[in-house]
Amino acid sequence: MLKLENVTKSFDGKTIINNLSLEVKDNSILSIVGPSGAGKTTLLRCIAGLERVDSGSFILNNQSFDPFDESVKERVVGVVFQDFNLFPHLSVMENIALAPKMVLKQDKATIEKNVNNLLSQLGLTNLKNQYPFELSGGQKQRVAIARALAMQPQILCYDEPTSALDPNLRDTVAELILDLKKTGITQIVITHDPSFAKKIADQLLEVKPLNN
Template sequence: MLTLRQIDKSFGDKQVIHQLNLTVEKGELLAVVGASGGGKTTLLRLLTGLEKADRGEFLMDGLPFYPDKGNKKNQLVGLVFQDFQLFPHLTIQENLLLAPSLVKEEKPEAYLAKSEKLAKELSIQDLLALYPYQLSGGQKQRVAIARAMMMSPSILAYDEPTSALDPNLKKQVEELILTLKKQGMTQIVVTHDWDFAQDIADRVFELTDLV
């Protein structure tokens, strides 16, 4: 279970998040909604250590953790970026292998086997030798999810996962997120799309109520 207590975050004179309290149960699919600029993406950046909270406490299963300190072996929260942020000069398989090969303490064969397993589960096994420019938006989304899962996160978080997708690809991403839920993955989905949030989520949390 993930718990946030009294989280504050400001950028200069602008307070983006104020005394935020939030709990995400294990296996829950939580959708975070709110207006543009309301702090949704900032929340994900705080959870993944890309930004540091000004005040407040983060707990995982009752134990404090510090997202900005990082974890060399396992990420607690893996982030799927809105614009995917795949490395254009690397093949899809190289994109999957890069982060774990830099920080994890396993043999390369283990990373390779995991990348191939995830590729099969996410139906991108035929794309591993390609480069990001050769993929559709939906394919890039699946690769971005696989890359985040390579670090064995306890929670998978998405920043606007359907914003650049047409209705058909949006439905595919929705089905993929629900499949991961059935497998027991705890997920946080940040979105401005209320209909999408209500279709997929166990619970919808409106961040703008608290900022």
């Protein structure tokens, strides 16, 4: 279980997150929904260790956890970014394999086995030698998810997973997130779409812009 206790984050004197506490149960999906400027992405970036909070604490499995600690954060929290952030000069296989090789120091055989399993799980096997420019938005998203999962995180976060896709792919994304839940991973989804949020969520957090 992930707990946030009294988390506060400000930028240039403007409070974005104010004394927020929440719990995310293991193997559950938390949807964080709200308009632009409400602090959704800032909250995700704090959980993922991409921004340091001003105050407050994080507890993972009943132990204090610092998301900003480089030695552990990538193994705890994976992120699927809104624009996917794939390396354009690397193939699908190479994009997914890079972090396990560079960060986890896995051997070639282990990486190849794990990557092939992820490719199969996400329906990407026939695309493994393709490059990002050859992929559709939905395919890029699945590659980004596979790349995050290759680090074997305990928690997988998504920043607006439907915003860069055609509207008719929204249900496909929902099905993918719900399928991943069956593997036992905890997921946190940032979205401005209330109906999508409710469709996938075990827990819903609505945020609003603060009056500073």
